[in-house]
Amino acid sequence: MFKRMLSAFGVGGPTVDTVLDSPTAMPGQTVTGRVSIQGGSAEAAIDQIVLSLVTRAEAEHGGHEAHGVAEFHRVVVQQGVRVAPNQRLDIPFQLPLPWETPITAVGPTQLPGMTVGVRTELVISAAPDKGDLDPLTITPLPSQNAVLDAFGQLGFTFRSADVEIGRIHGIPQQLGFYQEIEFFPPAHAAGRVTEVELTFVATPGGVWVVLEADRRRGFLQPGGDAFGRFHIAHAEAETTDWAALIGDWLTQVADRGPAFGGGMNPAFGGGHAPNPAFGHPQQHGHYDPHHHGHERRGPGMGGVIAGAAAGAIGGMIIGDMIGDAFEGDDGGDDFAEE
Known part of the structure; x- marks a missing residue:
């Protein structure tokens, strides 16, 4: 769940809360949910509400490995949203998953190192206001x-x-x-x-x-x-x-x-x-x-993955893993070399 005040509006601005109907899906399915906006002390205008799918990826070039956040699908949920003071808006969405979406879990076990998230982006006066990621568990077909x-x-x-x-x-x-x-x-x-x-x-x-x-x-x-x-x-x-x-x-x-x-x-x-x-x-x-x-x-x-992954996962929960994997993400798709 992503709930934060829109920084573009400063103190007293609206807050946004993105909620997925289910945190688990398979490739090719459609993820549904809602983007809830709670108006602040003044009227606010949002040009676009955009949801995107992102994952952690590696690239090799020049003999070096680079790691970064790769966005692989975007959907504009709604455009031209005006929020009156203290008004609450619930905007439903449907986010189709590409058939090639990476698998992040087999059975009840998270694959170590694998993360997929839904990122909420609000475009305000042509400037994006990006929030945290909602973790999404992708199970095999x-x-x-x-x-x-x-x-x-x-x-x-x-x-x-x-x-x-x-x-x-x-x-x-x-x-x-x-x-x-x-x-x-x-x-x-x-x-x-x-x-x-x-x-x-x-x-x-x-x-x-x-x-x-x-x-x-x-x-x-x-x-x-x-x-x-x-x-x-x-x-x-x-x-x-x-x-x-x-x-x-x-x-x-x-x-x-x-x-x-x-x-x-x-x-x-x-x-x-x-x-x-x-x-x-x-x-x-x-x-x-x-x-x-x-x-x-x-x-x-x-069973094989569960046994091998137990030591790697330890006491972490999927929310922690998503946060660690995307830590330092500035919303772009740049890759940092190692």
Whole structure:
């Protein structure tokens, strides 16, 4: 909740309170709520009330990493608002979430480092008056959750998550960034693969699943990254045997030689070589969701992330995490180098 006096009007000015009907949503859904304005001692004129979605993101340039607040969606709630002395106005709003909105929680557990917020901005005489952020918890779509559960069943261990500025070659992104969820591999692959990164790019019709494995470099072993990509309709993704599919991909990546390195896989550029991720070149990376492999059962991704995140989160609540992550934000999208 954001409640503050508008600094442009000084003492006696109106106060604004932004309230979300629910603090939890999934990508593609619409967040609703209201902006409540309580008039002060004098009449006030507000040119625009704007809501925006922001997240913490990283960018790499010149060999350095830069971190900052990235705005990725804006909605003008209302224009030309006049507030009489002591008048109360409740202005309802609808804020559609892009399908590529980053996931910030799996089950009841917040992903360490992941933050998404709704920022309220009031434009008064062409000058923005920006307030604090309302935290928003973004949970996976059912299609995404099916993939995450498979990671848990296979014995992956959650490592970290972040948002990176950039685009993935060959994937139809709408936003200028993508989320990476990083995992340590299962024990049987730990000696040959150091980590696996998972990226979702969702659309109204389906979801892209992009995998990147960092193969351990050793004596007489080329190492390097191996990539895989996959696209499927949301409904089919919920019934696909992802544990078998990802398990087979990981086995191939861990066991095979240079052919499974980066460069030739069409997911990340270079030629039209068979996609090694899912083993069916004639299907161009598509998988038959009606074919089910060996059934594997495990704790599921919620349990895996909960266990790994407990130490990182400690006693913090989501409001504290949002405040810490956006501390020092001046309302812009500038990035500070590290």
